[in-house]
Amino acid sequence: MKCSKIQKKLSNYLDNALPDNEKDVIADHLLTCATCQAEFSTLKKLHNTLGLLDDMPVPDEFSAKLIGKIKTLEKNREITMPFSVFGRTIMAAACVAVILLSILFGNHIGRTLYKETTGKRLPHNTRVIEIFETQASIELANYLNYRLNYDVQNGGAQ
Amino acid sequence: MDNNNSYNDNDLIKQSAEGNEQSFALLVKKYEKAVFSTIYRYTGNKEDVEDLAQEIFIKVWKNAKSFKERSKFSTWLYRIVVNHCLNYKIKVKKQRRDIPLEDVSKEGSTSSALIVQNDCDSKVKVEIIKKAIRSLPKRQRLALILAQFEDKSHQEIADIMKVSPSSVHSLIFRARITLRKMLKELL
Secondary structure, X not given: OOHHHHHHHHHHHHOOOOOHHHHHHHHHHHHHOHHHHHHHHHHHHHHHXXXXXXXXXXXXXXXXXXXXXXXXXXXXXXXXXXXXXXXXXXXXXXXXXXXXXXXXXXXXXXXXXXXHHHOOOOOOOOOHHHHHHHHHHHHXXXXXXXXXXXXXXXXXXX | OOHHHHHHHHHHHHHHHOOOHHHHXXXXXXXXXXXXXXXXXXXXXXXXXXXXXXXXXXXXHHOHHHOOOOOOHHHHHHHHHHHHHHOOOOOOOOOOOOOOHHHHOOOOOXXXXXXXXXXXXXXXXXXXXXXXXXXXXXXXHHHHHHHHOOOOOHHHHHHHHOOOHHHHHHHHHHHHHHHHHHOHHHO
16 A cells, blocks of 8 residues: 555544554554654654643532522423323313313203204204204294284384 | 443433433433533633533433434434534633733744744643644534544444544544644644
8 A cells, every 4th residue: 555545544543443454554554664654653642742631620519500400490391381291191181071072962952952942853963063053044934934924014024 | 331331321311301300410420521521622611611511411301302222322412412512602702811822932933833832831732732623623623522532433423423434534634634733843
């Protein structure tokens, strides 16, 4: 392998990031090539110089402060969302149950009112909207009858 | 990191996802040093490190449910650290106590490299090294820090930074070339 290619791989060689066969080739080359040896030596010096960089110690109270902050965040979250996941699931199920019961009871109440108003029973497969439409039609017919009788009694439509 | 530690990390993060603050505290204790170290070496600014570290761990807590064990926990954590660093902007009011380079230059010397006396003390050297690292482009800086200071392999760095191993090679190679020029007098 040419020196230019070897030197491009020295950074990876330093980091032990080469396959074994390439590592062996470079190791052999470094034994005999002064230029590449110097290049590698400079790379190692750079690595050691960077190692002089200081580190920052973690303050003793860091994790306690962090957990305290998390507790506060969780408390604030509970104020805006007062129930746990389980509680919210129960609430959602309860809402669905209320809606279904409303439809069922509404249907029953509608049929009962219709029967009491008209004296008739609605067919079993009548839809809820039809109950209201039917009831509205009855009311309208009653009103028209009333107006007709009124007009007849009072000598023509106004 | 051995499999036993990985297993424990996965347990701890799962428990944290269920709201177990004690498990989370154990995770924090285990990784706080690495997080502090990476942030400090990236920013070079001690004042910002604790706030940034806190933000990162809070992010981990809030997103614990989204950890799906597709990677090691440490890889996932470092990804959050890397993304946070990449988004880091130096505050406008800096409280830097940088030592001006003129104070350590040799009189009359001219060079494009950072000029220092060979016998300048270690504090000055550290400042010069910090400055040189900070001058690197963000991705080169991060790749070098993870390789040089966090002992991550190129494959691990590739997983963390979501790039190919050859990109990692290239980032570190170019970072070292730049640093060699800037720190020529220290070598």
